[in-house]
Amino acid sequence: MKLTKQHIEDDNKKSLSSQNNSYNFLANSLTSQGYNVDTIISKLSEFQVAIPSWALGAGGTRFGRFSFYGEPSTLEQKIDDVGILHSLTQTAGAVSLHIPWDIPSDYRAIKQQADSLNIKFDSVNSNTFQDQKNAEESYKYGSLSNTSKAVRDQAIQHNIDVINIGNQLGSKSLTVWLADGSCFPGQNNFQTAFQNTQNSLQEIYKGLPDDWKMLIEYKPYEPNFYSTVIQDWGVSLMLANGCGDKAFTLVDLGHHLPNSNIEQIVAILQLKGKLGGFHFNDSKYGDDDLTVGSIKPYALFLIFNELVYGMENNPQNPDLAWMIDASHNVKDPLEDLIQSLEAIQEAYAKALLVDQDALRTAQLENDVVKCQEILQGAFRTDVRPLLAAARLKTGGAINPLQSYRNLAVREALIKERGKNTVATGL
Numbered sequence: 093m094k095l096t097k098q099h100i101e102d103d104n105k106k107s108l109s110s111q112n113n114s115y116n117f118l119a120n121s122l123t124s125q126g127y128n129v130d131t132i133i134s135k136l137s138e139f140q141v142a143i144p145s146w147a148l149g150a151g152g153t154r155f156g157r158f159s160f161y162g163e164p165s166t167l168e169q170k171i172d173d174v175g176i177l178h179s180l181t182q183t184a185g186a187v188s189l190h191i192p193w194d195i196p197s198d199y200r201a202i203k204q205q206a207d208s209l210n211i212k213f214d215s216v217n218s219n220t221f222q223d224q225k226n227a228e229e230s231y232k233y234g235s236l237s238n239t240s241k242a243v244r245d246q247a248i249q250h251n252i253d254v255i256n257i258g259n260q261l262g263s264k265s266l267t268v269w270l271a272d273g274s275c276f277p278g279q280n281n282f283q284t285a286f287q288n289t290q291n292s293l294q295e296i297y298k299g300l301p302d303d304w305k306m307l308i309e310y311k312p313y314e315p316n317f318y319s320t321v322i323q324d325w326g327v328s329l330m331l332a333n334g335c336g337d338k339a340f341t342l343v344d345l346g347h348h349l350p351n352s353n354i355e356q357i358v359a360i361l362q363l364k365g366k367l368g369g370f371h372f373n374d375s376k377y378g379d380d381d382l383t384v385g386s387i388k389p390y391a392l393f394l395i396f397n398e399l400v401y402g403m404e405n406n407p408q409n410p411d412l413a414w415m416i417d418a419s420h421n422v423k424d425p426l427e428d429l430i431q432s433l434e435a436i437q438e439a440y441a442k443a444l445l446v447d448q449d450a451l452r453t454a455q456l457e458n459d460v461v462k463c464q465e466i467l468q469g470a471f472r473t474d475v476r477p478l479l480a481a482a483r484l485k486t487g488g489a490i491n492p493l494q495s496y497r498n499l500a501v502r503e504a505l506i507k508e509r510g511k512n513t514v515a516t517g518l
Contacts, residue, residue, distance in 0.1 A: 097179075103489065114480075115477040133482045135444060136437060136482035140184070140186055142184075144217075146515070147416060147419070147425060148163070148173045150515070152419070153419075153421065157421075159512075160424060160425060163514055165513040165515060170194065171206055177429055181483065183437060187213060188267075189213065189216050190217045191250075193516040196257075213263045215307060215413050218254045220271075227246065231247070237270070237289040239284070252296060252299040265305040268296070268309065272320065273319045282319065289321050293306070297338070305410065307341075307413065308322065308340070313378065329366055332366055339368075340367065342371065342413075345374065346374070346380060358402070363406060367409055369414065372436055385431075386431070390471060393467075393470075397443045399412070418432055430496060431493065434479065442471050447470075
């Protein structure tokens with residue numbers, strides 16, 4: 093199924109008058125405060141977030157998975173679903189593939205399909221947290237950190253294969269996340285596990301094309317609960333530094349212990365020029381991978397405040413890779429992703445309203461109350477009319493979620509694919 097511009101334009105007519113009234117009121121208010129509204133809308137229009145191929149089907153946990161009707165069962169169908177999201181939101185202009193779940197059978201055809209939908213291929217993701225069919229070695233006791241050289245070599249080669257796959261699609265980065273760790277005290281020698289991982293990553297790094305980046309993800313626990321080899325941003329940073337200038341830390345918002353100050357982590361990594369990208373989600377306890385902004389929207393805004401500051405003041409840090417990494421066990425996956433895209437754009441727009449000069453002055457004067465008022469003033473602003481204006485500018489929907497329902501997209505997908513299709517992934 094594909095949404096045409098006419099579909100979206102016709103549905104927009106129902107909300108256009110209300111949107112114009114809301115936008116004019118907000119734009120006049122912001123202009124009177126000295127903001128350049130056109131610049132903000134341009135930045136929102138340019139901001140693109142990659143959709144992971146594994147998030148287009150129903151999510152699941154280690155206890156079970158409940159399928160959702162009309163799931164995409166092929167890579168081609170997944171790209172079509174990203175095309176639907178991008179048509180509605182105009183902010184989902186890339187797809188991130190997970191290998192070996194989504195290896196193209198015809199690279200040229202897949203690239204042509206993606207091009208027709210204005211979709212690019214973002215970072216490719218390797219998988220050494222599962223044993224693959226016909227693999228000679230098992231990752232039961234780790235992959236890049238394993239005590240067995242044969243296992244490490246297999247994991248290294250897999251990552252190099254993933255780079256080669258991504259290179260054929262036009263990707264420019266490899267994301268490495270390890271489930272490696274231990275379940276019981278004494279199971280691993282921590283120093284050996286770290287050194288094996290560093291050596292393995294260095295071998296993978298040698299296979300990176302000159303214009304590629306390696307993004308090293310971290311996670312404090314799960315599936316191993318006593319220890320994980322790359323447990324926090326400091327370990328990721330050490331490993332990245334040990335590889336070279338093309339290796340960076342990747343921050344997954346759910347991969348932190350409760351009450352971690354993620355905005356501080358972001359700020360320091362940008363200062364050091366080592367923040368490579370983001371996996372957006374939300375969490376209540378641990379890595380819940382919930383809809384972005386559904387639990388802690390103010391925390392998301394504070395993170396974006398640091399990101400906006402860093403993007404303006406830290407030229408030593410590269411352009412960031414943005415991706416959603418969420419699970420939606422009881423939601424329509426496409427509706428969940430639309431909600432996440434909206435939350436990301438909303439947090440970004442509010443961060444753009446922070447008066448950084450005034451905030452800096454208040455900080456230097458130790459005016460703590462003023463600092464809070466500046467941040468909360470931006471956060472309390474209803475920026476949704478700006479988001480809608482940015483989408484209208486590029487041909488998207490005023491209200492993507494409402495248009496998705498009005499146009500009966502899920503019903504059309506069920507009619508096209510049936511009720512029993514299952515997407516690859518977790």
